[in-house]
Amino acid sequence: MNQNIEREANDLLLRRRRKPIDEFTKMGFRVGVKKYYKKGIPKVKINGQILFEFFVLSYKVSDWGTLIPILPPYHELPSFAQFLYSYQKEGETILEENNIK
Numbered sequence: 025m026n027q028n029i030e031r032e033a034n035d036l037l038l039r040r041r042r043k044p045i046d047e048f049t050k051m052g053f054r055v056g057v058k059k060y061y062k063k064g065i066p067k068v069k070i071n072g073q074i075l076f077e078f079f080v081l082s083y084k085v086s087d088w089g090t091l092i093p094i095l096p097p098y099h100e101l102p103s104f105a106q107f108l109y110s111y112q113k114e115g116e117t118i119l120e121e122n123n124i125k
Contacts, residue, residue: 052078053110
């Protein structure tokens with residue numbers, strides 16, 4: 025019985041579809057890519073920075089007084105593949121605007 029539950033959970037994870045990118049997400053990616061493009065920052069870190077700048081729901085104060093960002097559930101966040109698409113698209117635009125080849 026446990027194997028059936030695990031198999032169903034794995035099937036759900038494999039078939040999970042992301043929601044289409046809305047205007048707010050496009051704007052967040054656009055601003056974030058313009059801010060961090062060509063600064064030698066890895067794309068994974070840029071994606072994380074964008075998530076923490078534009079998708080934080082609220083903050084929680086830890087026992088030591090530091091703010092901990094609260095993000096939406098994983099399935100509601102844009103995927104890394106969606107970020108990469110936006111990064112490539114916006115990167116080309118940035119290069120064209122600055123006449124960089």
